[in-house]
Amino acid sequence: MTTSIKTRFAPSPTGHLHIGGARTALFNWLFARRCGGRFVLRIEDTDVDRNLAGAEDKIREDLDWLGLTPDESPWTGGPDGPYRQSERLDIYTQYARRLLDAGAAYYAFDTPEELAAMRERARAEKRSFKYARPTALPSEQEAARARAEGRPVVIRMKAPDRDVTVPDVILGDVTIRAEELEDFVIVKANGYPTYHFAVVVDDELMHISHVIRAQEHLMNTPKHMALQDALGFRRPVYAHVPIVMNLDGTKMSKRDKHKAVRTRVQEWLKSGKWTRADLAGAAGIDEAAAARWLDRADVEMDGEQLARVAAALDVTPPEIEVYDFRRAGYLPETVLNFIALVGWSPGEDREKMTLDEMVSLFSIERIGRTSARFDREKLLAFNTDACAAATPARLMDAFRDYARLSRSPMAGLDDATLSRALEACRGLRTFHDVDVKVGVLFAPDDAVKYEPDAVRKVLARHEGRGYAMLEALLPALETFQPWTAESTDTSIKSFCESRGAKLADAAQPLRVALTGRTISPAIGETLALIGREAALRRVRRCLAMRTRAAGN
């Protein structure tokens, strides 16, 4: 049992799953599957302030969508639970006691302000700060007294006094010199364990054999090893994977979304296009909260609020979290395939893979050492290919999920119509494309927004040539029989022929009349999808609008 393979993914419940986190989860999941081992999901909720209500459900939802289901987790249970750190507090206390008794850890009473001042002084003197271990360690009595006096009491772990070498399967041996190591807090003043402490205890108790995590944790590992040694724990195999970056080389962060929206808000405020009240209104929050968000880079509004503001501003914030990609209309299998390739490669120029194929191809040794940039263009291309390759049933299923989330007018379509619409969208890149291309056909007439550019170019130009065409076409349209894609297509073509016009001369004005834009499936297909009644109605409506505009 002790020799069996077990990996874990341990997010903190702060919101939807970050794409980088998803990749870490995927690697852990793949490795466990590959080895016939188990995959554990543990919730690291030891920061009372940062925990967000509902975040755990979001993570679960994202993982489910991707298909990375855990074998053990807070919601599936398992032999080594509980899987929420906040429910394991007594366990940590027990081990902290052991460290204290062994003299491996000690009480400390510094206030956050004092610590900040020490760090500040060190910076002013241009030396690096290192916590100075007191020569005489505080006793239990002194700790009790400090507590009684209202001072914060934490427990610090003694850093090892010799060099530590981290054995890493990706990076090789990494040695950190003893003087770089510092005594670190393992139990906070509020009694909660810190990440370092909880991780080590849980990985041991949960029999984790391989720790696959982001490279930003590399320098934490000596701390974890010190804890393992002091507690007599096993040493899991470590694999630190390179960090996922933005195309510009900065770290991919949730804040990027806020930054993008914030920038646009600022532009609009400056140009007088918007007021702070508009912002608050769009977000659905009060003005004070809106102002705080606007002025401080570290303040975030929730995902839904941000999405509303972004929509009002007509900007698309970068997709960062798994849920962003889902809502943007990507297939989960594409996301999985693509993120697997960010930092890992099976070799032999292999790129397109199903999850099952990845399982059989995966190995930690083939994970790279270089930080990799996340290229959305390539993801888009992957998704395009995946949609083209997907079976109609799969596509329909995935689209329904998208339509529900994005409140598409296509959400309620019956199977036959939806499959027809999807077929008409062959070549789609994301489901958002489908929504753009055929969504309006299923929306109420008044949802049609006539784009000024389209109207000018296709209808109004050359003394209203497009409108004239519509007027001529309307009576013919009324006689089209039967109303199918093939038949209406033929009818329009012969209509054009009889007038010595090109197909585009009729198709484009019709497209604009029906959708308000120049984007839609082939014209016959468009007519079939929208239906006879709606088609005639929208053409008449479009012509009536022109008359009204001319009257002004």
Place this chain on the structure above:
RNA sequence: GUCCCCAUCGUCUAGAGGCCUAGGACACCGGGUUUUCAACCCGGCGACCGGGGUUCGAAUCCCCGUGGGGACGCCA
């Protein structure tokens, strides 16, 4: 600033001393197809960060430099 990691086309990467005139994918450029958007087809451009070694031979090994990234929290 200190410590750590990394370094092949613009991007993700293949490459584990001769198979490399460095391969693939995306992007890009040119052309084709086309009633719009997209898709699709054909062709093209394009990289071993620099300098020293080691070796008969280096993208591959070593050293230095440079560049990028990460960590330095009672965050995880």
